[in-house]
Amino acid sequence: MENNKFVEFREKIQDNIGKVIVGKEEKIDKIIVAFICSGHVLLEDIPGLGKTKLSKALAKTLNCTFKRVQFTPDLLPSDLTGIYYYNQKLAEFELKKGPLMSNIVLADEINRATPRTQSALLECMEERQVTIEGNTLKLDNPFFVIATQNPIEQFGTFPLPEAQMDRFFMRLSMGYPEYEEERAILNKYMNDDPLEKLESVISMDEIRYVQQHYSNITVSEEIKTYILDIISETRKSYDIELGASPRASLNLMRGAQALAAINGRDYVIPEDIKSIAVSIIAHRLTTRSSIGSSRSDSQEKVLEDILNKIETPLEKL
Structure with missing residues (x-):
């Protein structure tokens, strides 16, 4: 590629x-x-x-x-x-x-x-x-x-x-x-x-x-675990009534592959996940403070808290 x-x-x-x-x-x-x-x-x-x-x-x-x-x-x-x-x-x-x-x-x-x-x-x-x-x-x-x-x-x-x-x-x-x-x-x-x-x-x-060809970008097992940890936390969080679906985890992985590709890399790094996670996942969540409304600020705030909470995998040189 x-x-x-x-x-x-x-x-x-x-x-x-x-x-x-x-x-x-x-x-x-x-x-x-x-x-x-x-x-x-x-x-x-x-x-x-x-x-x-x-x-x-x-x-x-x-x-x-x-x-x-x-x-x-x-x-x-x-x-x-x-x-x-x-x-x-x-x-x-x-x-x-x-x-x-x-x-x-x-x-x-x-x-x-x-x-x-x-x-x-x-x-x-x-x-x-x-x-x-x-x-x-x-x-x-x-x-x-x-x-x-x-x-x-x-x-x-x-x-x-x-x-x-x-x-x-x-x-x-x-x-x-x-x-x-x-x-x-x-x-x-x-x-x-x-x-x-x-x-x-x-x-x-x-x-x-x-x-x-963007799907040929390498996604390590550590990065996949990082994605799953984020998605899993949206389903456990008290602040979230309805968590992210498997479609969200797939889209997050694919989006990270495309982002890595346009930045000239053939592998995904944790920063790729962090930079697009809010844009890809937040609108799929139903938070307890935004039920019946479309308060995107609440959804994004909850997801940002999750991203800060989840441990980022270290890159192996």
Whole structure:
């Protein structure tokens, strides 16, 4: 396996998106990890912090087809998947593809749609297929969903159930820019929008390579034990009502492999686990102080306490 291909993949994406997004390299790294692992990302943040801009920049960088869907209470499942309609000229039914027939889909304000429409995403995100009037169609590859929701405004929303949250590989928050970063944003966007001039820098062959070979990264038995200790503690902790599932442990291992690869290593170290554990596990937990709500701060705090409690394996030189 050629580790330099993973490093180049990361550097190309970081440099290109950096023309549009300022100062979010760590978040972009995590999105790259989720994309390599064929996972999906939930961006939970207030409006105006660049979630849509980041999604469009990623699609352009990867040379992928992109669709944005504004989720509203009247959005129907067929508005996502598509429908068969009768073409009178041809005297036959034709498929009108929905936005899910794209490589990258931005589900904007996903918690504003009804549970029926939210659940239409489940099959697509997990099985990579849609069923339209009894016909099952495979989705394009790659297929990557970026969903957003505002954690503050809850009026008129439908909180995502645990099954839906578990489908997301990661939950991230963009956060406010630093003072000088925001100055750089003002200067960058003063005369025009750099997104309009952004060009693709990644080929489909490069995408296939990283998605097919990241699993070759070595995970030692000590690292596996470390992962299991973290997951096991979420099921024992008094502060947690519902702990992490085996899917969480698998995703944590795969995410650590992808992170090690884009950092030029062919093996996982404990720091890989620590740096992505909160993003991958926290949203899957139901804490006693957040039952019936979506208080991500409580979930993250409990998991950070667990990470500080669990002994980190020592690297053997």
